Amino acid sequence: MDLKLALRNVFRNRRRTAFSLTVIAVGTAVFLFVLAYVGESLLSQRLASACETGAVQVADDRVFENQANGYDALISRDLQLRVVALASEQPGVLGTALELDFAGLVGDANGSTLIVGRGLTPCNCVPNYTCYAIQGETLEGAGPREGILGGKLAAKLGVGIGDSINIATGTVSGNFTAATVRVVGELAYSLGTVEEQLGLFPVEFVQRLLKTDGVERVLIGLEDLDKAPQLADALRAAFAAEGIPLGVRTWQELSTGYASSQSFFAAFSGLAGVSVFALVFFSVVEILTISFLERTREVATTRAFGASRWRVFRGFLLEGAMIGAIGAVIGVLLASGLVAVFNAARIMWTPPGSAVPRAIHLSLSLSTALVPLVTVILATLASSVYPAWKNARLSVVKALQTV
Amino acid sequence: MGHGSQFCHARGAKFLDAQRLTKTYRVGAETVYALRDVSFSALQGDFVVINGPSGSGKTTFLNLIAVIDRPTAGEVFIENQATSTQSEGQLAILRKTKIGLVFQSFNLIPVLSAAENVEYPLLLQRRPKAERQERVRALLAEVGLSDLARRRPNELSGGQRQRVAIARALVSGPMIVLADEPTANLDSKTGEAVMDLMRRLNEEHCVTFIVVTHDPAVSRYAGRRVRIHDGRLEEGEGDGVAASAS
Numbered sequence: 001m002d003l004k005l006a007l008r009n010v011f012r013n014r015r016r017t018a019f020s021l022t023v024i025a026v027g028t029a030v031f032l033f034v035l036a037y038v039g040e041s042l043l044s045q046r047l048a049s050a051c052e053t054g055a056v057q058v059a060d061d062r063v064f065e066n067q068a069n070g071y072d073a074l075i076s077r078d079l080q081l082r083v084v085a086l087a088s089e090q091p092g093v094l095g096t097a098l099e100l101d102f103a104g105l106v107g108d109a110n111g112s113t114l115i116v117g118r119g120l121t122p123c124n125c126v127p128n129y130t131c132y133a134i135q136g137e138t139l140e141g142a143g144p145r146e147g148i149l150g151g152k153l154a155a156k157l158g159v160g161i162g163d164s165i166n167i168a169t170g171t172v173s174g175n176f177t178a179a180t181v182r183v184v185g186e187l188a189y190s191l192g193t194v195e196e197q198l199g200l201f202p203v204e205f206v207q208r209l210l211k212t213d214g215v216e217r218v219l220i221g222l223e224d225l226d227k228a229p230q231l232a233d234a235l236r237a238a239f240a241a242e243g244i245p246l247g248v249r250t251w252q253e254l255s256t257g258y259a260s261s262q263s264f265f266a267a268f269s270g271l272a273g274v275s276v277f278a279l280v281f282f283s284v285v286e287i288l289t290i291s292f293l294e295r296t297r298e299v300a301t302t303r304a305f306g307a308s309r310w311r312v313f314r315g316f317l318l319e320g321a322m323i324g325a326i327g328a329v330i331g332v333l334l335a336s337g338l339v340a341v342f343n344a345a346r347i348m349w350t351p352p353g354s355a356v357p358r359a360i361h362l363s364l365s366l367s368t369a370l371v372p373l374v375t376v377i378l379a380t381l382a383s384s385v386y387p388a389w390k391n392a393r394l395s396v397v398k399a400l401q402t403v
Numbered sequence: 404m405g406h407g408s409q410f411c412h413a414r415g416a417k418f419l420d421a422q423r424l425t426k427t428y429r430v431g432a433e434t435v436y437a438l439r440d441v442s443f444s445a446l447q448g449d450f451v452v453i454n455g456p457s458g459s460g461k462t463t464f465l466n467l468i469a470v471i472d473r474p475t476a477g478e479v480f481i482e483n484q485a486t487s488t489q490s491e492g493q494l495a496i497l498r499k500t501k502i503g504l505v506f507q508s509f510n511l512i513p514v515l516s517a518a519e520n521v522e523y524p525l526l527l528q529r530r531p532k533a534e535r536q537e538r539v540r541a542l543l544a545e546v547g548l549s550d551l552a553r554r555r556p557n558e559l560s561g562g563q564r565q566r567v568a569i570a571r572a573l574v575s576g577p578m579i580v581l582a583d584e585p586t587a588n589l590d591s592k593t594g595e596a597v598m599d600l601m602r603r604l605n606e607e608h609c610v611t612f613i614v615v616t617h618d619p620a621v622s623r624y625a626g627r628r629v630r631i632h633d634g635r636l637e638e639g640e641g642d643g644v645a646a647s648a649s
Contacts, residue, residue, distance in 0.1 A: 001519065001526050008514035301510040304471050305524050305571075306499025308492060396471040400506070 006318040009295075010326070016287055021327040023283040024376050027276040028331020029338060031372035034272040036339055036362040038265045042258075044358070046225060048190070049255035054097065054219030055228045057254060058083050058235065061247035063216055064254075071172035074100070074214030079244060086238045087220045090231055094221035097121035100206045101216055104169025106149075106157065106199065113156055115167065116197045117147075119206025119215075132200070136161045136185030144205055148185035150195035159183055167199075171211040179209050190350075225251065269371075276372065277379045284323070285383035292316055292387040299391050300399030313392035320384025324377035331376065332369050339364055417483075418578050418611055419445040419468060424477035426463050426634075437463040439634045440477070445579065445613060450605045452625035453615045460634040461615040462583055468613070469502055469581050470494045482578075499527050503572030503610075505601075507584035509564040511556040517567045518543060518552040524575040542570040546600060562593035569600060579611040586618055598624045 011017055057064075060073035075083070084096045098121045106115035122139040134148055142148070149159070159165055161183055168178040181201065189195040207213055222228055228250040235248045252258060299312055339362045346359040426438040438460045445451055455461045466472035468479055470486050471494075479486045481501060486494060498504075503524075511520045518539050525535040543549050546566040556564055565585060572580045582601065586594030598614075602624050605612045614621060622628055630637045 001522070004519075005512070005514065012514055297508075297510060298512055301504075301506070301512070302523070302527075303495070304469065304498060304504050306495045306497075306527050308495050311527075397466050400466075400471075400510075 002315060002318060006315060006322050009291075009319050010322050013291060016291060017323065020284050020287050020323050020380075021330060024280055024324060024327025024380060025331035025334055027280045027379075028328045028372045028376045029335040031272055031276040031375060032332060032335035032364065032369060033338060033362070035269055035368050035371060036335070036364055038269050039368060040360060040362050042262065042265055045258055045261050046251075046255075049258050050225050050251040053251045053254045055222035055225055055251050056087075056220040056231050056235065057217050057249050057251075058087070058220070058246050059217040059249075060245075064247050064249055070174075071210065071212065071214070074172070074212060074216060075218065075246065077213045079246065080215055080218060082242065082244060083218045083246065086235065086242070086244075087218070087231075090234055092223045092227055093231070094223055095123065096221070097123060097219045098203045098215040099217040099219055100203050100210065100212075100214070102169050102206060102210055104167055106153070106165055106167050108157065108159065108163070108165055110158060112166075112168075113153070114197055115153065115199050116194075117167065117169070117199045117201055117206060119201050119203035120219075122202045132187035132189060134185045134187045136183075138185065139200055139202060142184050142202060143182075144202060145179070145181055146184040147181045147199055147201040147205070148187050149183050150198040151186045151188050152192060152196040153198065154183065154186050156196060161186060167209065169209065171209075172214070173211065175211075177209055177211065179205070181205070228252065273371070273375050277375055280324075280376050280379035281383045284320075284380050285386065288316075288320060288323075288384050289387040289390075292384075292391050296391065296394060296399045296402045299394060300396045300402070303394075303396045304400065309392040313388045316388030316391060317381060317384055320380050320388070321377060323384075324380025327380070328373045328376045332364075332373060335369075335372075336364055416447045417444055418447050418481070419443075420480040420483070421464075421468055422478050422480070424464070424467055424474045424479070426460075426467065426472070427475045436634050438467070438474075438631075441631075441634070441636045442477075443468070443629070443636060445611050447578065447611055448605070448609045449611045449613070450602060450624065450626035451611075451613045451629060452622050452627070453613065453629045453631055454617065454619065454622055455615075455631035456617055459631045461617070461631050463634075464631060464636070465581050465583050465613070465615045469504060470497055499524065500575065501578050503575065503577035503580040505565070505568050505572045505580060505582035505585045507587045509556070509561075509568045509588070511564055511567055511571075513556050516553050516555055517548060517559065517563075520556070520567055521570045521574050524571060528575055538574055539570075542574050543567075545604070546570045560593075561589050562596060565589060565593075565597050566600060569597070569604070573604060573608065573610065577610065579613065582612065582614045584616055584618075585614060586616065586621060591620065594618070594620070 059075065060068065062068040062073040080098060087093055087096050100119040102117045104115055104117065105112045107113060120139060122142060136148070137146070139148065154160060157165065164180050164182050166178060166180050168176065171177045187195070187198070187200065189198060203215065220231065222231060232248045232250045239246055239248070303312060343361055348357045349360050350357045421441065421443045424438050424441045425436070428435045428437060441464060453461055453464065463472070467474050470479060470481070473487065481497060486497070489497070512523065515523065521539045521542055522535050525538060543552050546569055548563060548566055548570070551559060551563060556567070559567065585601070586597055589597060598621055601612055601614065604610065
């Protein structure tokens with residue numbers, strides 16, 4: 001009966017209830033939309049981060065701490081094989097890739113400029129090269145003396161796909177070395193300053209250029225990025241057991257920008273949540289106060305028949321919670337519709353940390369919906385506390401005199 | 404049915420005893436006496452009509468003996484238990500179990516049907532559903548509203564609403580029903596029907612009825628008649644035995 005009574009009271013003044021439900025539903029929908037956008041941004045950013053770093057990296061600790069002197073912290077061929085073998089045994093591992101970077105000069109007959117070359121295993125199993133927004137060939141399709149230049153670097157040099165360039169650098173032992181490479185692709189990068197210097201090459205080419213069989217890092221790909229910490233722990237334990245003197249870092253540890261974004265978006269979502277809470281609270285508290293006080297005489301009657309103050313208070317709270325729950329469910333449905341329309345519009349954007357424009361795809365999950373749902377129900381519940389308390393504390397005699 | 408029948412053997416036992424009740428209100432710096440030193444007793448099965456003009460203190464008196472208000476001085480005893488020392492919660496239990504109320508404006512809950520309104524006091528007593536339904540059915544039949552059980556108050560006439568209110572007052576088997584101007588919002592014919600009903604229920608259920616009214620026509624239903632004037636109580640005609648004016 002309490003539920004029935006609360007539900008009937010909710011729909012007693014339809015116009016007022018419609019207004020309350022509208023405020024609650026819109027608040028829920030806006031909040032949910034914000035959360036979906038934040039979720040999409042973070043997902044894009046983590047994919048962009050892991051696309052470049054792999055889920056887990058293995059390297060000498062000096063590399064991670066930027067304390068390597070030249071090429072004195074490379075991983076030897078033997079260790080590379082052992083690390084790859086150990087990584088491949090771990091569950092969920094997609095594959096491994098080797099990385100060896102260098103700095104040097106790149107140019108042709110017309111001039112030269114600085115290049116930061118990145119040698120990578122030419123497979124798409126760990127770094128997803130599409131995160132570089134490559135035009136032309138990817139490394140998978142590149143030959144042993146072919147490479148991809150940053151778009152701005154290529155423009156600076158005045159070269160394009162199909163042209164040849166010369167690369168000069170020092171070997172691991174400090175001698176001068178140079179090679180000619182054909183440009184088979186151009187890449188875009190989220191940071192312009194990096195795009196002006198970056199070049200991707202097959203790792204074997206870079207090893208030959210630097211006269212070494214070592215690599216700087218081993219990149220490991222994972223099916224589930226969230227399991228990177230577990231994989232890192234497992235590798236650390238395996239390295240300790242086998243005496244492999246290498247460090248392990250997860251993509252989260254390597255992408256400090258992602259952690260900052262997470263904090264920013266958490267604050268942004270929190271602010272949105274507080275705003276929606278305040279909007280719902282202040283809009284609904286007035287409506288509920290009027291609605292509850294109109295029933296002063298009924299409250300007095302039930303109290304005269306022996307209903308306790310707590311029962312009256314609880315009844316009003318139940319009513320508030322019911323309005324909140326109904327409004328929140330409508331809000332979730334509204335947000336689902338908005339998201340469907342939004343996704344169907346295929347609005348393109350370049351997510352933070354990525355160079356590749358893509359259609360925004362917002363997704364709503366039950367766990368995402370729960371936060372706004374609980375927020376607005378709590379806001380409505382909070383807004384019903386004061387009028388409920390006030391009504392429950394009414395003097396029965398005075399309330400019975402109310403017309 | 405109900406507790407009424409089971410207490411019929413106790414007809415004549417003192418159920419309510421109000422001693423030297425005074426109720427004052429502050430109006431600015433002035434103290435206004437709503438009731439002055441009023442004593443009153445009611446016996447099981449009494450049908451008492453309390454007359455008096457508007458503002459004489461009738462409703463104040465009813466509120467005090469219904470234990471929804473507390474006297475400034477004096478004491479209300481219900482079944483020999485002093486009520487002044489009882490907490491709000493204890494008084495609520497007392498009202499829930501021993502007292503039924505009928506109001507001038509019926510005071511039905513508009514979103515509940517006639518049957519649900521009658522059922523409400525039983526819910527407060529946490530009675531099982533089957534028992535609730537049985538009692539509601541019986542009470543509505545007794546007040547002649549079986550066919551209108553599903554109607555909401557706004558779909559009922561004034562007389563029908565008051566009959567629902569009487570059924571609600573009786574459903575939990577109270578020992579006393581207090582009615583405040585039960586016929587004031589009804590035409591004379593409907594008012595008579597309502598009073599006939601209350602009198603019949605009083606006789607059949609052995610439940611004490613105390614009816615407060617300013618309508619002299621109601622007085623003819625009184626087994627005992629009492630008058631309140633300027634906050635003082637005067638015993639009138641009838642077979643009353645325990646009222647006194649101080």
